[in-house]
Amino acid sequence: LAKxxxxxxxxxxxxxxxxxxxxxxxIATNDYIxxxxxxxxxxxxxxxxxxxxxxxNEVASLFIPADRKSSTLSLPRVSLSDTxxxxxxxxxxxxxxxxxxxxxxxxxLMVKP
Amino acid sequence: xxGVTQSPTHLIKTRGQHVTLRCSPISGHKSVSWYQQVLxxxxxxxxxxxxxxxxxxxxxxxxxxxxxxxxxSSELNVNALLLGDSALYLCASRRGLAGTYEQYxxxxxxxxxx
Numbered sequence: 171l172a173k174x175x176x177x178x179x180x181x182x183x184x185x186x187x188x189x190x191x192x193x194x195x196x197i198a199t200n201d202y203i204x205x206x207x208x209x210x211x212x213x214x215x216x217x218x219x220x221x222x223x224x225x226x227n228e229v230a231s232l233f234i235p236a237d238r239k240s241s242t243l244s245l246p247r248v249s250l251s252d253t254x255x256x257x258x259x260x261x262x263x264x265x266x267x268x269x270x271x272x273x274x275x276x277x278x279l280m281v282k283p
Numbered sequence: 284x285x286g287v288t289q290s291p292t293h294l295i296k297t298r299g300q301h302v303t304l305r306c307s308p309i310s311g312h313k314s315v316s317w318y319q320q321v322l323x324x325x326x327x328x329x330x331x332x333x334x335x336x337x338x339x340x341x342x343x344x345x346x347x348x349x350x351x352x353x354x355x356s357s358e359l360n361v362n363a364l365l366l367g368d369s370a371l372y373l374c375a376s377r378r379g380l381a382g383t384y385e386q387y388x389x390x391x392x393x394x395x396x397x
Contacts, residue, residue, distance in 0.1 A: 204385075213287070213373045213388025214326065257325055271318075271375075271386065273325030 174258045179278040188245040190277050192258030195239050202263040203234060203241045208255045208276070217256075218243070219263070245279075253281045285310070287376050287389035295395045296364050304359040304392045308376030314338075315357040316386065317349055318373040326373055332357055333380040361394075369396045 175193040182188045194203070202221050206214040218225055220232040220241070231244040245252055255276040288307045296302050308315050314333045318326035331339035332351035351357045355376075361368055371393050375386040 211371070211393070212390055213375070215388065216385045219385070271316075271326070271328060273327070275323075276325050 174260055174274050176256075176258050176274065176277045178275065179280065181280045181282060182248055183282050184249055185247050188248050188252070188279060188281075190243045190245075190256055190258075190279070191240055192243070192260075193240045194258070194260045197238050197260055198262075200262050201238075201260050203232065203238075204259045204261075205230070205232065205243050206257040206259065206273070208257065210254075214257060214273070221263075248279075248281045250281050250283060252279065254279060287374055287387050289372075289374050289389040289392050291392060292390070293393045293395075295397060297397055298364055298366060300364050300396075301360065301362050302364060302394060304361075304372050304374075304394070305356065306359070306374030306376075306389060307356045308374075309387055312376035312378050312387070313355050314377045314380055315351055315355065316375045316377075317357070317359045318375065318388075319343070320371040320373055320391070322370070329359070338380060364396045366396050369394060 202219055204219040205217045207217050208214040218227055218230050218232045220234055222234050225232045233242045255278050257273050257276040259271060287309055290305045306315055316331040317329040319329055320326040328341040329343050329347055330349045335351045346362045349357060349359045371391040373391045374389045377386045
């Protein structure tokens with residue numbers, strides 16, 4: 171699985187757009203980029219997954235440039251409840267036996283009033 | 284629909300003791316994975332079980348074991364507890380053995396070893 175690098179922490183204010191960038195220089199051709207969100211004392215929650223260009227859902231957008239060596243998770247108009255740790259994962263879209271998710275340290279987002 | 288459930292929520296044990304943690308997957312999900320999350324770090328994979336068989340194992344000592352029951356619920360057992368076993372233990376379920384990155388995590392069991 172490709173190694174990922176994310177900022178350790180970020181601060182933002184309510185109503186702002188937050189962009190969290192993840193570097194994955196060794197991403198393989200078949201790898202997808204997935205983001206999870208984790209609130210304190212809860213399990214991680216799948217947010218979004220993408221392969222190239224842009225993916226958008228009701229929670230976030232994921233921007234992936236043509237070289238796919240990085241990706242950016244964009245959270246529009248954050249609120250206090252978006253304070254969480256965000257994990258970027260890179261690996262094949264389909265898992266076989268072993269089904270192992272590899273989490274790095276994640277980015278701690280603190281949203282202030 | 285009920286999500287992944289885990290019990291107990293919190294647990295305090297003494298070094299050398301044994302602990303059993305329980306997980307019930309989402310209805311219809313046959314795969315259960317266990318993760319350990321030490322404070323300040325991301326979750327680390329321990330086991331995956333599918334159809335009552337171990338299908339994957341992370342880099343954890345033999346003190347850690349697990350099993351899956353016919354109803355797809357699962358138990359994680361840890362023997363001879365060490366202080367370093369203090370962590371949040373997460374269970375995740377998915378429908379099949381293979382699939383996308385989308386797994387569903389439970390709220391976890393907070394284990395404190397004193």
